[in-house]
Amino acid sequence: MFFIFLVVFFLIYSFFFSYYRLLRGDAPFVPVPSVVMSEITKALEIGENSVVYDLGCGDGKVLMACLRTQPKAKYVGYEINLSIFLLAWIRMLKTKKYRSIKIFRKNFFGADFSKATHVFTYLMPRQMEKLEEKFERELSPGTRLVTCSFPLKIKEPSGIIELGRSKLFLVRKIYVYDF
Numbered sequence: 001m002f003f004i005f006l007v008v009f010f011l012i013y014s015f016f017f018s019y020y021r022l023l024r025g026d027a028p029f030v031p032v033p034s035v036v037m038s039e040i041t042k043a044l045e046i047g048e049n050s051v052v053y054d055l056g057c058g059d060g061k062v063l064m065a066c067l068r069t070q071p072k073a074k075y076v077g078y079e080i081n082l083s084i085f086l087l088a089w090i091r092m093l094k095t096k097k098y099r100s101i102k103i104f105r106k107n108f109f110g111a112d113f114s115k116a117t118h119v120f121t122y123l124m125p126r127q128m129e130k131l132e133e134k135f136e137r138e139l140s141p142g143t144r145l146v147t148c149s150f151p152l153k154i155k156e157p158s159g160i161i162e163l164g165r166s167k168l169f170l171v172r173k174i175y176v177y178d179f
Contacts, residue, residue, distance in 0.1 A: 048072040060088030078108035113138040122148040145177040
């Protein structure tokens, strides 16, 4: 009975937290569709020595897909929503390579991106606009940024991947940036 109460509590918490963040113009939890995961991992071009950051990593699905693609790389995720963070953390612990992944429950705006060689985002335009200056300041030359649906405002992408999905779907384009 306690477990059911706990699950219901986290679902309600997650809903209201996401709704509150959406009202503020921040990104709610919207999982990346599994059908585009291979395109994301290809666009990232992760190598053995890569350090991949997932900003707003949600349930950790992208981190896990990247880990399957390149198990020797290091992975860092940031998620602020407690219930979604716990979901990502549990998913991470299920893997035998969980030492390659670190997931933090904190706001990524306070994080240092200087160690990243690759960054993935699926965020709202307002957050992308705020992050653009931080990316320019902190990302090292050669760092690759891959973002779904919402491009940066000023920097031109080095590539745009058209996914050929209907307008009914959220993720229709992937933007690639090389810093």
